[in-house]
Amino acid sequence: xxxxxxxxxxxPDPSTARFCxxxxxxxxxxxxxxxxxxxxxxxxxxxxxxxRSQSEFTQSVPPRDILEAQCSVTWADHLVIIFPLWLGGxxxxxxxxxxxxxxxxxxxTPPGEPPKGLLVGRSARLVVTMGMPSxxxxxxxxxxxxxxxxxxxxxxxxxxxxxxxxxxxxxxxVRGRLxxxxxxxxxxxxxx
Numbered sequence: 001x002x003x004x005x006x007x008x009x010x011x012p013d014p015s016t017a018r019f020c021x022x023x024x025x026x027x028x029x030x031x032x033x034x035x036x037x038x039x040x041x042x043x044x045x046x047x048x049x050x051x052r053s054q055s056e057f058t059q060s061v062p063p064r065d066i067l068e069a070q071c072s073v074t075w076a077d078h079l080v081i082i083f084p085l086w087l088g089g090x091x092x093x094x095x096x097x098x099x100x101x102x103x104x105x106x107x108x109t110p111p112g113e114p115p116k117g118l119l120v121g122r123s124a125r126l127v128v129t130m131g132m133p134s135x136x137x138x139x140x141x142x143x144x145x146x147x148x149x150x151x152x153x154x155x156x157x158x159x160x161x162x163x164x165x166x167x168x169x170x171x172x173x174v175r176g177r178l179x180x181x182x183x184x185x186x187x188x189x190x191x192x
Contacts, residue, residue, distance in 0.1 A: 002036030006076035010083030010094035014044035030188025089145030117158025134168030
């Protein structure tokens with residue numbers, strides 16, 4: 001039996017015509033062919049509010065879509081998070097999704113207790129698309145938008161190891177996108 005993998009398409013646009021949706025589908029296809037168990041979340045299709053206060057983060061009951069997402073994260077032993085880089089980081093809706101899902105008591109110990117990640121035993125891969133060349137994002141910008149999600153959300157919650165795939169210049173030739181779809185399908189087959 002393969003791994004239990006949760007694929008999260010973090011593009012806020014729910015259109016299946018988006019490249020992130022195609023990448024998610026390629027990963028799912030490869031993982032399914034290899035016998036891995038798959039669940040998928042398309043963040044752009046979910047219904048949840050943005051948290052606006054500390055009390056909402058610490059005390060409110062998560063909406064149904066978020067509770068279902070938490071069940072899927074609990075079920076998974078590997079998370080694959082695919083998103084476009086917007087203004088140097090994850091899109092606001094994806095960040096809002098993580099604020100809802102990775103709450104105190106679920107992903108982190110509550111305030112007043114020794115800090116501890118509660119999602120130990122899971123690994124993750126971030127697949128990030130962008131218009132700029134990936135080398136520019138890494139060298140000039142230090143990949144801070146990816147590192148913030150890796151460290152500030154996943155690592156703090158106990159998720160390790162965390163790998164990433166950065167896909168730059170996506171608006172270039174179609175052949176490049178097709179090559180990336182094949183590469184992501186191979187990652188799906190390997191379950192990494």
